[in-house]
Amino acid sequence: MSGGVDSAVAAARxxxxxxxxxxxxxxxxxxPQAHRDGARGCxxxxxxxxxxxxxxxxxxxxxxxxxAERFAEAVVQDFVDEYSAGRTPNxxxxxxxxxxxxxxxxxxxALGFDAVCTGHYAQxxxxxxxxxxxxxxxxxxxxxxxxxxxxxxxxAHAMFPLGDTMKTQVRVEAARRGLAxxxxxxxxxxxxxxxxxxxxxxxxxxxxxxxxGGDIVDSAGVTVGSHDGAFAFTVGQRRGLRIGTPAADxxxxxxxxxxxxxxxxxxxxxxxxxxxxxVGVKPRWxxxxxxxxxxxxxxxxxxxxxxxxxxxxxxxxxxxxxxxxPARGIAPGQAVVVYAGTRVVGSATIDSTR
Amino acid sequence: MHTADPTRPSGTAYxxxxxxxxxxPEAVEAMTRQLVQVGNASSxxxxxxxxxxxxxxxxxxxAHALGARPSEVVFTSGGTEADNLAVKGIFWSRxxxxxxxxxxxxxxxxxxxxxDCVDWLARHDGAEPVFLDVDVxxxxxxxxxxxxIEAAPESVALVTVMxxxxxxxxxxxxxxxxxxxxxxxxxxxxDAVQAVGQLPVDFAASGLDALSVSGHKLGGPIGVxxxxxxxxxALTPVLHGGGQERDLRSGTLDTxxxxxxxxxxxxxxxxxxxxxxxxxxxxEDLIQRVLHDVPDAVLNGDPGVGADERLxxxxxxxxxxxxxxxxxxxxxxxxxxxxxxxxCTAGVARPSHVLLAMGSHDERxxxxxxxxxxxxxxEADVEALLAVLPGxxxxxxxxxxxxxxxxxx
Numbered sequence: 001m002s003g004g005v006d007s008a009v010a011a012a013r014x015x016x017x018x019x020x021x022x023x024x025x026x027x028x029x030x031x032p033q034a035h036r037d038g039a040r041g042c043x044x045x046x047x048x049x050x051x052x053x054x055x056x057x058x059x060x061x062x063x064x065x066x067x068a069e070r071f072a073e074a075v076v077q078d079f080v081d082e083y084s085a086g087r088t089p090n091x092x093x094x095x096x097x098x099x100x101x102x103x104x105x106x107x108x109x110a111l112g113f114d115a116v117c118t119g120h121y122a123q124x125x126x127x128x129x130x131x132x133x134x135x136x137x138x139x140x141x142x143x144x145x146x147x148x149x150x151x152x153x154x155x156a157h158a159m160f161p162l163g164d165t166m167k168t169q170v171r172v173e174a175a176r177r178g179l180a181x182x183x184x185x186x187x188x189x190x191x192x193x194x195x196x197x198x199x200x201x202x203x204x205x206x207x208x209x210x211x212x213g214g215d216i217v218d219s220a221g222v223t224v225g226s227h228d229g230a231f232a233f234t235v236g237q238r239r240g241l242r243i244g245t246p247a248a249d250x251x252x253x254x255x256x257x258x259x260x261x262x263x264x265x266x267x268x269x270x271x272x273x274x275x276x277x278x279v280g281v282k283p284r285w286x287x288x289x290x291x292x293x294x295x296x297x298x299x300x301x302x303x304x305x306x307x308x309x310x311x312x313x314x315x316x317x318x319x320x321x322x323x324x325x326p327a328r329g330i331a332p333g334q335a336v337v338v339y340a341g342t343r344v345v346g347s348a349t350i351d352s353t354r
Numbered sequence: 355m356h357t358a359d360p361t362r363p364s365g366t367a368y369x370x371x372x373x374x375x376x377x378x379p380e381a382v383e384a385m386t387r388q389l390v391q392v393g394n395a396s397s398x399x400x401x402x403x404x405x406x407x408x409x410x411x412x413x414x415x416x417a418h419a420l421g422a423r424p425s426e427v428v429f430t431s432g433g434t435e436a437d438n439l440a441v442k443g444i445f446w447s448r449x450x451x452x453x454x455x456x457x458x459x460x461x462x463x464x465x466x467x468x469x470d471c472v473d474w475l476a477r478h479d480g481a482e483p484v485f486l487d488v489d490v491x492x493x494x495x496x497x498x499x500x501x502x503i504e505a506a507p508e509s510v511a512l513v514t515v516m517x518x519x520x521x522x523x524x525x526x527x528x529x530x531x532x533x534x535x536x537x538x539x540x541x542x543x544x545d546a547v548q549a550v551g552q553l554p555v556d557f558a559a560s561g562l563d564a565l566s567v568s569g570h571k572l573g574g575p576i577g578v579x580x581x582x583x584x585x586x587x588a589l590t591p592v593l594h595g596g597g598q599e600r601d602l603r604s605g606t607l608d609t610x611x612x613x614x615x616x617x618x619x620x621x622x623x624x625x626x627x628x629x630x631x632x633x634x635x636x637x638e639d640l641i642q643r644v645l646h647d648v649p650d651a652v653l654n655g656d657p658g659v660g661a662d663e664r665l666x667x668x669x670x671x672x673x674x675x676x677x678x679x680x681x682x683x684x685x686x687x688x689x690x691x692x693x694x695x696x697x698c699t700a701g702v703a704r705p706s707h708v709l710l711a712m713g714s715h716d717e718r719x720x721x722x723x724x725x726x727x728x729x730x731x732x733e734a735d736v737e738a739l740l741a742v743l744p745g746x747x748x749x750x751x752x753x754x755x756x757x758x759x760x761x762x763x
Contacts, residue, residue, distance in 0.1 A: 061686060063683050065679075103757070106756040107680075107753045107756045111683070111749050111753045112684070
């Protein structure tokens with residue numbers, strides 16, 4: 001229970017369903033702030049108190065589990081490492097993979113619990129081969145993308161009671177249940193960067209690397225500018241390039257590629273962002289791995305539109321994704337999540353695009 | 355004791371009397387009788403005089419029970435306020451009299467109500483804290499106090515050492531420490547919050563200059579306590595206002611709470627010898643059975659049973675490989691209420707400063723539980739604990755393996 005409205009209502013619904021529920025708040029920050037500023041940040045002492053208060057209202061026991069060290073290692077350090085390697089990580093996905101449905105689930109199972117119930121917007125559908133993970137009914141809140149890393153076993157020990165409900169209804173329900181956090185703002189952005197300044201955070205984390213500056217070049221290799229840290233750039237980014245001379249065609253330029261080894265950032269026109277083929281590594285499957293090429297939908301970033309594609313698992317365990325329509329601004333490090341309709345089939349980490 | 359608590363379902367056990375213990379019927383009766391009365395003890399009219407009389411009779415009761423004079427009893431809002439008044443009040447007055455007096459000698463195992471005062475004075479007011487080492491049982495050796503004083507006797511503002519530790523129950527050699535400090539004219543404060551009602555506490559005989567006591571640890575209401583202040587001890591107040599309590603603690607006196615507190619102190623002190631022997635018997639049974647049923651459990655603190663060794667109601671164990679908070683959760687889910695004994699910040703378990711001071715390493719200091727017995731404890735509580743503890747330890751160990759980064763096969 002984060003102290004937000006979703007996990008509180010999820011817990012309430014689990015109680016209503018007759019489960020023996022214990023509320024757990026994860027302390028993920030080593031030096032939690034006292035208060036929360038607006039929609040950013042998490043794990044403040046105020047959030048912990050809000051979660052505890054919600055648990056009191058529901059009449060369930062409540063504990064704080066200190067996972068700050070695991071989080072720092074598996075999520076924050078991974079985030080920094082990925083950026084410094086020129087990729088664009090999704091820390092929520094990493095957190096689900098290695099904290100919520102690994103560290104927390106493993107500890108819960110060891111203590112005698114059966115499942116981890118969260119306020120994620122996704123649906124579980126019973127099927128002969130075990131529960132299937134599906135998109136939520138609220139398209140604006142669907143979080144199946146960040147759950148795409150879960151294995152079949154993790155999904156079998158998960159509960160997502162909010163997947164069949166619109167967020168607006170969840171707020172109404174929270175108010176009806178007398179939960180004081182009903183009006184708390186949604187959280188956004190990266191929870192461990194409370195000021196929202198990812199580039200500044202990375203600069204501080206990577207300060208000991210010394211001078212990280214390099215060239216900004218166009219797709220023909222012509223130097224058009226310079227930067228003071230390649231890690232601050234993401235494929236598809238347009239703002240903050242600070243290129244003095246305009247492009248020959250006068251059109252805006254976008255980041256096409258980030259090469260941390262040469263500290264080169266390549267920019268080009270919007271057309272050059274188009275991607276038709278994606279190779280994914282470290283595939284994970286919510287059920288049996290697909291055999292042979294499958295026609296499916298793929299989602300290439302959080303809140304991205306699903307794109308029709310053919311997906312094929314290669315003998316070297318890499319995933320070949322041929323898009324039927326070009327996708328734009330696809331960043332290595334993000335996940336490609338494979339869907340059959342609304343069902344999550346699995347995912348892989350984007351390694352390269354073409 | 356040995357009267358079943360009708361408010362608790364069978365098969366459940368409250369083993370956290372050191373956190374707070376149920377109010378004694380005598381205290382409830384004395385307090386509720388005053389709740390329906392009007393009167394400010396500082397008012398001059400009839401209603402005020404009636405309240406004043408209750409307060410002063412309560413003061414005499416508390417003084418008599420604890421070996422103090424009535425004028426030495428300063429009512430406070432509880433143990434924390436008493437500790438603040440003592441540590442800050444003595445420091446400020448002693449330093450005002452001689453600016454060289456900046457050192458505060460405090461045992462490393464003090465309650466946070468003392469430690470955090472010392473820490474605050476160090477960070478904001480020029481105090482130089484000296485935290486006195488303890489041995490593996492959690493006890494301050496008198497030689498340690500002597501050495502700390504003799505390093506620079508003229509610079510010591512005060513010594514503060516608790517009567518008995520709230521986590522591991524170890525009783526401190528208060529009389530010896532007082533003798534050493536007094537040889538140098540240094541006042542000694544003692545936090546006796548856990549001791550009163552379980553151990554014989556006599557303020558005059560102890561020679562102490564100040565002693566903290568709390569109502570709700572001995573069967574009185576929460577939110578009231580007292581600092582016993584020797585008549586010749588100069589003390590600078592923390593709370594300023596109407597000048598109540600000899601100008602040492604301003605604020606309208608809480609007549610009902612004070613009446614309940616006094617009734618509880620009288621009863622607890624009168625019953626102390628018999629209560630202590632019953633607690634020791636029950637506690638020893640608990641310890642033996644825990645060590646038998648959970649063979650790798652380790653008893654922390656002094657294994658002795660004497661009044662100068664261990665608090666009668668305290669049993670404190672390390673369960674190697676377990677996390678204390680996981681154990682606590684598993685026991686709570688099965689109706690057994692106890693404490694990890696360590697301080698919490700937003701519910702996050704931190705290794706106990708007491709166990710670290712006793713030389714326990716970080717991991718062992720996390721996997722501990724404190725079971726504390728009190729006046730409603732019975733053999734059935736021990737039964738309820740032992741019925742669920744071994745299974746909880748097995749599960750908590752599995753969770754400990756996972757938390758340490760391992761995987762269950």
